[in-house]
Amino acid sequence: MKGRVVITGGGTGGHLKVAKAFIDEFYKRGTPAIFIGSTSGQDRTWFENDRKLKKAIFLDTKGVVNKNILGKVSSLFKIAKEVNHCLNIFDTADVQTVISVGGFSAAPATFASILSYGCKLYIHEQNSKMGKLNELTSKFATEVFSSYLEKSKVKDYPVSSEFFDNARVREKIETIIFLGGSQGAVAINNYALSIAKKLDDLSINIIHQTGKNDFQRVKQEYEKLGINADVFDFTDDISKKMSKADFAISRSGASTLWELSANALPALFIPYPYAAKDHQYYNAKFLKDKKLCFICREKNLTSQVIDKILTCDVNSISRGLVDSINCDAIESLVDIIIENNQ
């Protein structure tokens, strides 16, 4: 393969999980990549000490969306400055391939790839609706990959192998896992607490990821209820927790949704109501149209919802999930990129 590969993007766990899949695959093939992320968000925590990288670089990049005019101008100014920084990095390290996994962290390296002669840009869009940056830059990309795009050469999501390794077909609901995405979700936490007694009375075990900010409160509420739930704020071993469960009640961020599918774990998705273009709803609708999940809007959550879930046929959904997802997406994605750049 010609030149060095840069993987860029981040901000939240969903984008970073896909970046990690690319990083691991290029390392496996003996061509470790450079990661370019932001000093804001979670990028540094994920990759600062990743041995599988040639180098990790964190730039002073901030998001532009949901800011007032002054905030937008300041963010755009920072991005412009960092584009120049990236062009220097590309020159020094002979970068000829940039893979963007989206999020504001990807802006400088993505724009630099467009300005850099001979450099090819690849975009991996995780969600059903394109993010702003990908929308703006996709016309300059050699390939845009997405599970939701008809013309995408690879539609399977790059889920890490551990989710497939721990997959099993579910027979009945004995354990439920509550998941709020990388930051946790207060609405899901509250719903879990409101139905915890009912689940406990039915001898259903509870696993619950709360997010950092709500951990203490949720843990104390379970204690007050006298329920022995497995409560944690965030874990690096989420695939193990998923595999212990027979049903998930979860946000429908792209990474979680496909990980649950890879694990053959049926789910009720509660889309984040403020996600851009309502993309979390459409992420899940794709599965619902195939009768492979349930969706409930946050505002419609009631105790009747869980009653319906408890009588559903988890076995047929779980079997349907096993048949619907492949485990070799990351290999296929990297094969195409390498073939194009010989």
Ligand SMILES: CC(=O)N[C@H]1[C@@H](OP(=O)(O)OP(=O)(O)OC[C@H]2O[C@@H](n3ccc(=O)[nH]c3=O)[C@H](O)[C@@H]2O)O[C@H](CO)[C@@H](O)[C@@H]1O
């Ligand atoms: C509020 C918002 O805009 N969220 C977006 C954000 O979601 P966010 O990053 O919250 O959600 P995702 O589901 O995509 O990713 C979360 C990731 O964190 C991991 N995890 C979670 C909990 C834990 O304890 N341990 C752990 O490792 C999950 O396994 C998953 O890989 O980026 C996603 C991908 O672009 C989008 O679909 C979401 O809409």
